[in-house]
Amino acid sequence: MKQPVDLARRFLALADRDIKTFQLLTAAPDSDDQAIGFHAQQAIEKCLKAVLSANQLAFRKTHDLVELLDLLRDKGCTLPPNAESLDTLNPFAVTLRYDLFEAEPVDRDWIAKAVAAVRVWAETEVESSVKPGISEMPSDDRE
Numbered sequence: 001m002k003q004p005v006d007l008a009r010r011f012l013a014l015a016d017r018d019i020k021t022f023q024l025l026t027a028a029p030d031s032d033d034q035a036i037g038f039h040a041q042q043a044i045e046k047c048l049k050a051v052l053s054a055n056q057l058a059f060r061k062t063h064d065l066v067e068l069l070d071l072l073r074d075k076g077c078t079l080p081p082n083a084e085s086l087d088t089l090n091p092f093a094v095t096l097r098y099d100l101f102e103a104e105p106v107d108r109d110w111i112a113k114a115v116a117a118v119r120v121w122a123e124t125e126v127e128s129s130v131k132p133g134i135s136e137m138p139s140d141d142r143e
Contacts, residue, residue, distance in 0.1 A: 004056045008126040011050035015122070018043035019115060026108050033106045037092030040111045041065065044086060045093070047122035051077065054129035063093035078125060081117040089114075 022039035025031040041063070048068040052059050057075055059068060066087045072079055080086070089111070 004053055005126060005130055008050040008054035008129070011046045011053060012119075012122060012126060015043045015046035015050065015119060018046065019119060022115060023112075026112055034092065036108065036111065037089060037106050040115050041089040041092040043115050044080075044089060044118050047080070047118045048072065050122050051080075051125045054126040063090075065090050065093075078121075080121040082114045086114065086118070 018039045022036060022043060025036045025039060045063055045065060045068065048065065049059065052068065052071060055075065055077060057071055057077075059071055062068065069079060069083055069086065
């Protein structure tokens with residue numbers, strides 16, 4: 001049986017895929033801001049879900065960063081850096097991917113710092129959820 005920390009680490013690995021794509025896009029000046037915002041939002045979403053999973057907190061299938069942050073806040077968990085302004089990335093989750101309208105240009109530097117800070121926070125929170133003195137059960141890949 002997989003442990004909550006295993007699922008949390010899986011979410012972090014998925015976040016890292018989005019972060020890599022985000023970094024490639026931000027390095028190219030002609031990259032689409034909507035694509036940059038999408039991958040930033042996805043990375044942060046997965047980091048939040050990693051921390052929720054590590055703390056064994058249930059969440060519904062959602063892309064809403066505010067909802068995920070509220071769950072953490074309501075359970076007394078430490079919130080990530082920039083928590084109060086991460087909601088600015090919410091529109092990139094779905095709306096801007098499928099609607100045909102232009103978004104305001106994104107502040108690539110701010111988003112890059114926010115993504116990096118949330119990723120560091122998430123890993124710290126996930127690894128601190130492992131109880132000292134309790135060995136982790138080996139992962140069973142047959143599940």
